[in-house]
Amino acid sequence: MENKRTCLYDRHVQLGALIQPFGGFDMPIQYSNIIDEHNAVRQHCGVFDVSHMGEVTVRGRDAERYVNHIFTNDITDAPVGKVYYGMMLYEDGGTVDDLLVYKMGENDFFLVINAANIDKDVAWMEAHTDGFDIELKHVSDYYGQLAVQGPESEQVVEQVLGLPCQDLVFYTTKRVDVDGETLVLSRTGYTGEDGFEIYGSHAYIQGAWDKLMESGRCKPCGLGCRDTLRFEVGLPLYGDELSADISPVMAGLSMFCKLDKPEFIGKEALVRQKEEGVAKRVIGIELSDRAIPRHGYAVLKDGEVIGEVTTGYHTISTDKSVCMALVDSRFAKLGTEVMIQIRKKTFPGVVVKKRFYEKNYKR
Secondary structure (H helix, E strand, O other): OOOEOOOOHHHHHHOOOEEEEEOOEEEEEEOOOHHHHHHHHHHOOEEEEOOOOEEEEEEOOOHHHHHHHHOOOOOOOOOOOEEEEEEEEOOOOOEEEEEEEEEEEOOEEEEEEOHHHHHHHHHHHHOOOOOOOOEEEEOOOOEEEEEEEOOOHHHHHHHOOOOOOOOOOOOEEEEEEEOOEEEEEEOOOOOOEOEEEEEEEHHHHHHHHHHHHHHOOOEEEOHHHHHHHHHHOOOOOEOOOEEOOEOOOOOOOHHHOOOOOOOOOOHHHHHHHHHHOOOEEEEEEEEOOOOOOOOOOEEEEOOEEEEEEEEEEEOOOOOOEEEEEEEEHHHOOOOOEEEEEEOOEEEEEEEEOOOOOOOEOOO
16 A cells, blocks of 8 residues: 655655655655754754644534543643643553644544554544544544744744744644634644644645745754654653553553543553553663664563663763663662663663653743
8 A cells, every 4th residue: 555645745855855654654754864953953943744643623512521531631621722632542551542632612622643543543533432422523634734843933933934823832722814724723742842733724734834944944854853852852652652552551651641530441441550550661761882772672681571672762962872661660660770682782771761851841
């Protein structure tokens, strides 16, 4: 089956981007190089084509009750314009996906899901609509999406795109009417920096991309540095730090699971995991060497395999070899000394916090 392409694909090719498959799409991995693009976002402004992400709208009398039923976070009586992060879970506590829920109006929600999971997620949502008076619409084919990220992103969005965004604080959203269409604009992102995500028609997104490129005020960024940026600030990637086999409790994301709300799919499993403990946990490890731990590499203790690396890099912002790894819980304590197998050698490491770099958001 051929990969899909976003509405900006031709522009990535014109810019000489390295294109590779990701989540069923042919996506730009880098334009110049990952380090330059990463630093542009940390220090100035970078723009990402994230049109491969999926969007679903949930509207109707029971929309809030339905979203609360399938989502781990609590959106009860949420103010309009608030954005929530959380997960959808299987009954056993495994993760269907992690996602954002935007409250656009009373009983009007906009859900943003991961590209690789779109079909699975939508089928799963549709399978759980019984007993709810809602209209669930899969609108991924309509929306393109840009992420404008970095400390200069507010001025760029205001001045280059003419979108008023100063009023938004972190994890809030609003609708903006432009050129006869309604955009969704939010102060969100996946980089650990201040930034915005803009959802609109393909024609709008193409025009906005062109304006951003012509302005010379932001660098086009690929999925390569999107991964290094999110990793440094400890944000999970579905398929690595969350999966059908990795629950939010195992991933250290319990704060996004409100166990005091009446019920949601998978709640009982999470309550049990909190009470009884989990066999494995996602941790951070820092190596004393410059060797780079990659996904799938074994983590050892006293010569025994105790887990494996989920994501690893030599960080661009802090110049350290670090990784996230899923290990036996008894070795998850901060300060625990472990070894990582990198090809034929082993390298010493120590368990540290998963946030390897401090986030810089506008609160």
